[in-house]
Amino acid sequence: xxxxxxxxxxxxxxxxxxxxxxxxxxxxxxxxxxxxxxxxxxxxxxxxxxxxxxxxxxxxxxxxxxxxxxxxxxxxxxxxxxxxxxxxxxxxxxxxxxxxxxxxxxxxxxxxxxxxxxxxxxxxxxxxxxxxxxxxxxxxxxxxxxxxxxxxxxxxxxxxxxxxxxxxxxxxxxxxxxxxxxxxxxxxxxxxxxxxxxxxxxxxxxxxxxxxxxxxxxxxxxxxxxxxxxxxxxxxxxxxxxxxxxxxxxxxxxxxxxxxxxxxxxxxxxxxxxxxxxxxxxxxxxxxxxxxxxxxxxxxxxxxxxxx
Ligand SMILES: NC(=O)c1ccc[n+]([C@@H]2O[C@H](COP(=O)([O-])OP(=O)(O)OC[C@H]3O[C@@H](n4cnc5c(N)ncnc54)[C@H](OP(=O)(O)O)[C@@H]3O)[C@@H](O)[C@H]2O)c1
Numbered sequence: 109x110x111x112x113x114x115x116x117x118x119x120x121x122x123x124x125x126x127x128x129x130x131x132x133x134x135x136x137x138x139x140x141x142x143x144x145x146x147x148x149x150x151x152x153x154x155x156x157x158x159x160x161x162x163x164x165x166x167x168x169x170x171x172x173x174x175x176x177x178x179x180x181x182x183x184x185x186x187x188x189x190x191x192x193x194x195x196x197x198x199x200x201x202x203x204x205x206x207x208x209x210x211x212x213x214x215x216x217x218x219x220x221x222x223x224x225x226x227x228x229x230x231x232x233x234x235x236x237x238x239x240x241x242x243x244x245x246x247x248x249x250x251x252x253x254x255x256x257x258x259x260x261x262x263x264x265x266x267x268x269x270x271x272x273x274x275x276x277x278x279x280x281x282x283x284x285x286x287x288x289x290x291x292x293x294x295x296x297x298x299x300x301x302x303x304x305x306x307x308x309x310x311x312x313x314x315x316x317x318x319x320x321x322x323x324x325x326x327x328x329x330x331x332x333x334x335x336x337x338x339x340x341x342x343x344x345x346x347x348x349x350x351x352x353x354x355x356x357x358x359x360x361x362x363x364x365x366x367x368x369x370x371x372x373x374x375x376x377x378x379x380x381x382x383x384x385x386x387x388x389x390x391x392x393x394x395x396x397x398x399x400x401x402x403x404x405x406x407x408x409x410x411x412x413x414x415x416x
Contacts, residue, residue, distance in 0.1 A: 221383045250282070312345070
């Protein structure tokens with residue numbers, strides 16, 4: 109079969125021949141891959157910077173995708189840490205880490221959406237006790253995950269959604285997705301009274317935003333859940349200790365590990381249904397898997413989805 113293969117962390121994948129996959133146990137099945145997204149997680153696992161990277165080669169990247177199982181059914185599947193991912197004609201999945209999809213779905217849309225959408229969906233469902241009527245600030249709202257976070261917070265009944273980003277022209281699009289207010293990352297004082305922050309940014313911009321928000325907060329005894337989800341501006345952030353003492357601030361992370369696999373799986377069917385129904389706007393660009401080498405470092409706002 110054909111697959112995209114990485115043989116060293118500092119070189120892009122090459123499209124070529126690869127051995128046919130073999131199911132190793134009763135909990136595995138060989139499936140045909142229809143569409144697989146090039147997510148930030150996928151890139152960082154492929155270049156060795158993700159915390160789950162193992163350094164084992166050859167490596168076929170691809171953390172998830174839409175597949176056709178041996179019975180002809182469509183599934184969205186998330187793969188565990190493996191050297192045979194979804195950037196291949198066929199791969200091996202554990203059906204317990206998958207969800208059946210209707211026959212009429214668009215595989216590219218589902219493959220593009222599930223990873224970025226899941227980030228806010230599980231954060232609000234599984235990491236904080238989010239209630240209807242609460243107010244949400246999204247830091248880094250112009251990316252794929254941030255744009256979906258706006259729509260998901262609205263779906264879950266947020267009373268106010270403030271979308272923050274670094275790029276003012278791009279912020280202008282976010283009202284149409286459901287943002288009540290858009291601000292730059294340096295205007296977090298205008299979100300002083302939110303209940304939850306969904307943070308895709310981290311690094312220095314987060315430190316500045318946290319300081320501005322808490323300084324302007326009217327009731328510092330009101331709980332504030334700051335959910336760390338992404339780190340597009342920095343892997344570390346020097347948070348002043350006083351912020352943790354001066355306000356009822358809780359900083360928690362949301363992602364693979366802090367959310368158990370069973371919790372992700374429990375949320376998959378409802379999220380897949382929401383995407384299938386078109387309830388979440390998705391920016392997707394289908395690319396033939398054979399073009400992976402030249403597409404690997406492409407700068408695009410759309411989520412690239414490889415189609416074998
Ligand atoms: N924990 C989880 O469950 C989970 C799941 C999915 C994704 N994530 C993480 O969430 C983050 C966003 O993922 P994504 O899929 O939305 O990526 P994406 O579509 O590439 O969007 C990232 C956005 O971040 C903004 N950005 C980039 N560098 C920045 C900087 N230095 N300062 C401020 N903003 C910056 C860019 O927006 P502008 O160019 O418009 O400013 C870009 O559109 C990533 O760190 C990803 O790993 C976490």
